Amino acid sequence: MAANKTLTMIKPDAVRNGHIGAILNQITEAGFQISAMKLTQLSLADAEAFYSVHKERPFFGELVEFMTSGPIVAAILEKDNAVEDFRTLIGSTNPAEAAEGTIRARFATSIGENAVHGSDSDENAQIEGDFHFAGREQF
């Protein structure tokens, strides 16, 4: 059976702070395979579309501003139980509540600037993977 997929973004804070290599290393050490990857920068329209589920939330403007503030690394990751296992690996949204050793505990600076994104369902993993990558970029 094919492995499950999830979509991650290494967010602008972690890219700016030089953590791309350490985060990718933690991801691959945890057993995820990278099946698509790029360095890119979201436009305002991209970020608003990607996070449209949060458009009524008070932090939406801040979130869009942050996510467009610099380059990100987008990647599709494969592993059995990818969505749930990846959210365990990254830890809670708020790094102050993230379990020790998780990616957010190690690299996030605040609830807004929290180093990485992880899909929240198999359905959204597919939608988010297709948002970032053409078919010929997915291996």
Ligand code: ATP
């Ligand atoms: P992500 O979707 O980026 O993986 P998440 O699923 O842990 O994060 P969501 O509830 O989907 O959390 O929120 C999306 C993003 O919005 C968060 O990662 C964070 O960057 C930002 N965010 C969430 N809550 C707040 C808040 N209270 N204040 C500021 N920013 C927030």
Ligand code: MG
């Ligand atoms: Mg989310």
